[in-house]
Amino acid sequence: MSLEIGASIGVCRYMLNKLFSFLAGGKKEKRPTDSSLTDMPLSRELQRRFVHSYIEQIASEREGRVPNGVYETSVVSFVFNHERIEGSSLTEWQTRTVFETRDTVLADSTTPGNVRETANHTKMFDFLFDSLDRDLTPEFIKEIHLQLMAGVMDVPGQWKILGNGVGSVITARPEEVPTLIDRLVSEYNKYEPSLENIVRFHVRFETIHPFPDGNGRVGRAIAFRECLRAGLVPFIVTDASKETYYTSLDEFRAGVTTPLISYAEAMQVDFASTIAPMLADRSLSDGLLGKLGIERPDFKDDAGFVGPSTKSLKSSLDSVEKTGSEIKSDHKTHCTRRV
16 A cells, blocks of 8 residues: 555544544534435434545555546546536547546547546545644645646645636735635634535635636535535535526525525435445445435346247257257168168
């Protein structure tokens, strides 16, 4: 085992102990939540068990370079969707190739910038897991941006120095960013972690828009990581659902908060539905699938092959062979008689 992998596993184990002891302690204030949000079929306890198993399996599969498992599925989905939303032309297959080779050169790509950002994004995913024991701070947010945009822009990991915008949304002026981010992080860290608080942080962060570029990807990465730290099933904003995501963001800014939180819940269910069948803990996996209303295929059942069975076919061949033997025998008998 390499020192880097060993350190990653050690950090994950340390983080798990720290995280769950903290959650059991409940030391932070509770923000009132929207009682109408009841669509999530997984209890908090079941979500905590999912996160615990998920993090351990990610660490194990990273060590063994397990293909097509929980780790690879998570990275490819996370990176492909979050890059695609921002206009990347790379396909899911190309994203998987970048992940598997950890290379920034893709022979059939005409957009090398997309490849570089995708390669950075896969490394940033690992960084999120290796830093789960760290509190969310302004400096840590800058580190996430540095991981994502290194080699892509001139000053990665630094707040914007020029104004920017998001469609019709008015974002923070450059000189306001340090104070606004400090205040946002401080306020967020006062309260118990919850899906609603993570979503609220995400909306405010995207509205401030503190970096020249990469704000959406950094914001969604923070939401994914904070869900894990809170013992909540994380969520990925998919390219297929981006219109709902953007519309819900605008509604949240206008004071209608329920659609975006409900969207996040739906994406949690989508993520759990994808990962649950692959979890090594069979009991937990089956429990999750039951709550999600998903049936695991019964591979003991008849697969539904059609046509005559090999048994009946063998019986027919045996019958033909037996008949042929009798004909040969009878022929030989007749020949003998004639002789």
